[in-house]
Amino acid sequence: MTEPQWSRPEGTGATPGHTTKDRLTLRIFLGLVLGFAVGLVLYYLPPALPFAGLEAWVQEYLIDGVFLVFGKIFVNLLKLMIVPLVLVSLICGVTASEESKSLGRLGSKTFVLYLFTTAVAITLALLLGQLIDPGAGANLQGDFEPFQPAERPPFVQVLINIFPDNPMQAMAEGNMLQVIVFAILVGIALNHTGEQGRRIGAIFNDLNVVVMKLIQLIMQLAPYGVFFLVGKVFAEQGIDLLKGLGAYMACVLLALLLHVSGTYMSILVFVARLNPVIFLSKMRSALMFAFSTASSAATMPVTMGIVEKRLGVKNSVASFTIPLGTTINMDGTAIMQGVATVFIASGYGVELGPAEYISVIVTATLASIGTAAVPSAGMITLAMVLGQVGLPAEAIGLILGVDRILDMVRTAVNITGDAVVTCTVARSEGALDQSVFDDPAALEVQPG
Numbered sequence: 256m257t258e259p260q261w262s263r264p265e266g267t268g269a270t271p272g273h274t275t276k277d278r279l280t281l282r283i284f285l286g287l288v289l290g291f292a293v294g295l296v297l298y299y300l301p302p303a304l305p306f307a308g309l310e311a312w313v314q315e316y317l318i319d320g321v322f323l324v325f326g327k328i329f330v331n332l333l334k335l336m337i338v339p340l341v342l343v344s345l346i347c348g349v350t351a352s353e354e355s356k357s358l359g360r361l362g363s364k365t366f367v368l369y370l371f372t373t374a375v376a377i378t379l380a381l382l383l384g385q386l387i388d389p390g391a392g393a394n395l396q397g398d399f400e401p402f403q404p405a406e407r408p409p410f411v412q413v414l415i416n417i418f419p420d421n422p423m424q425a426m427a428e429g430n431m432l433q434v435i436v437f438a439i440l441v442g443i444a445l446n447h448t449g450e451q452g453r454r455i456g457a458i459f460n461d462l463n464v465v466v467m468k469l470i471q472l473i474m475q476l477a478p479y480g481v482f483f484l485v486g487k488v489f490a491e492q493g494i495d496l497l498k499g500l501g502a503y504m505a506c507v508l509l510a511l512l513l514h515v516s517g518t519y520m521s522i523l524v525f526v527a528r529l530n531p532v533i534f535l536s537k538m539r540s541a542l543m544f545a546f547s548t549a550s551s552a553a554t555m556p557v558t559m560g561i562v563e564k565r566l567g568v569k570n571s572v573a574s575f576t577i578p579l580g581t582t583i584n585m586d587g588t589a590i591m592q593g594v595a596t597v598f599i600a601s602g603y604g605v606e607l608g609p610a611e612y613i614s615v616i617v618t619a620t621l622a623s624i625g626t627a628a629v630p631s632a633g634m635i636t637l638a639m640v641l642g643q644v645g646l647p648a649e650a651i652g653l654i655l656g657v658d659r660i661l662d663m664v665r666t667a668v669n670i671t672g673d674a675v676v677t678c679t680v681a682r683s684e685g686a687l688d689q690s691v692f693d694d695p696a697a698l699e700v701q702p703g
């Protein structure tokens with residue numbers, strides 16, 4: 256069975272991650288900068304002007320009106336693609352690998368690498384938290400808004416829930432792990448069904464082209480979507496978003512930076528033997544998306560497009576590793592949770608010993624699997640990590656105020672981790688086309 260075609264008919268617009276789209280990348284970047292600037296103007300200007308009622312008008316009609324509506328519509332359009340993309344693309348991926356054995360090998364390699372990078376991330380965060388001690392001097396007791404963590408299901412239930420009893424329900428609820436399991440099973444069945452299987456497989460390949468086309472079309476709206484999303488955040492919180500809890504934020508950002516430049520780049524250079532500069536430069540539009548939407552799930556269509564078309568990873572690998580990574584691999588989130596734990600412990604005057612640190616590493620690694628790929632989800636699983644070492648979940652209220660900006664950055668790290676592991680696994684499986692990776696203007700992956 257051939258690889259699904261990523262090529263597009265001429266003159267139909269840019270794709271998520273290619274050169275005519277370098278103009279699109281630039282426009283997205285402009286949207287980001289303009290959103291930031293306009294957001295700040297909307298935050299600071301109306302209160303300074305002598306027009307009664309202007310502030311309320313801006314809030315009601317602009318921030319909660321135009322910005323909210325267009326930002327949400329754009330995120331909805333991106334999310335709309337998630338279920339069709341994962342289902343169709345993964346079925347194509349499995350039918351392309353044909354051998355269930357190679358699928359098992361691919362699965363275990365990917366899973367181990369995802370867990371490994373997350374464990375490194377959280378360890379790094381804890382070490383840095385210890386070194387910098389961002390909570391030193393902060394007496395946090397009583398200094399927070401209450402935060403009610405959601406109930407979490409018992410572990411056995413989490414395990415059982417990976418397997419769907421109703422695929423339609425799984426798709427309707429956007430339960431990604433269940434959709435992944437369903438798509439893999441359908442793909443394996445198609446591989447074992449001879450002529451009929453090949454016919455249906457060909458239909459899925461065609462559907463895949465249509466789904467990619469739809470994503471290309473939606474991407475045309477990206478500069479506007481990014482403008483409204485970023486604009487709303489800064490119009491509501493101003494630059495104060497960046498102030499306060501400075502040491503905590505600096506510590507999280509530093510750990511994120513070290514993880515990308517240290518862990519990821521070493522894996523790329525020493526394990527995958529790939530050029531990290533090319534990798535990062537090709538990832539830039541996905542990074543901007545992750546930053547603006549603060550959702551790895553919403554960014555997934557872009558990540559997938561770039562990994563396949565610009566980094567040269569075969570669909571048979573990327574269609575599996577990217578949706579899986581989006582769902583279970585959140586290194587940036589784990590880093591925030593590590594630093595937050597050290598920060599809160601220190602602010603509450605609680606000493607953490609080696610046993611607590613190990614327990615934080617294990618819990619945060621597992622929590623990152625269970626964190627939904629949507630904005631602020633990491634805050635919810637943080638409650639679980641804090642609870643593990645006896646810290647009050649209410650303390651989360653304290654860092655909530657500055658979480659949005661950190662969420663934007665850590666989401667970019669989350670998707671970078673997915674792409675690094677994908678390239679590494681693809682390389683080891685002989686499923687990465689080096690000429691596409693090296694080509695700065697790589698337009699498409701040729702079929703086969």
Ligand code: ASP
Pocket residue numbers: 549550551552585587588626627628629630631632633634662665666669
């Ligand atoms: N926003 C993150 C993501 O979608 C999850 C989180 O850390 O809150 O990847």
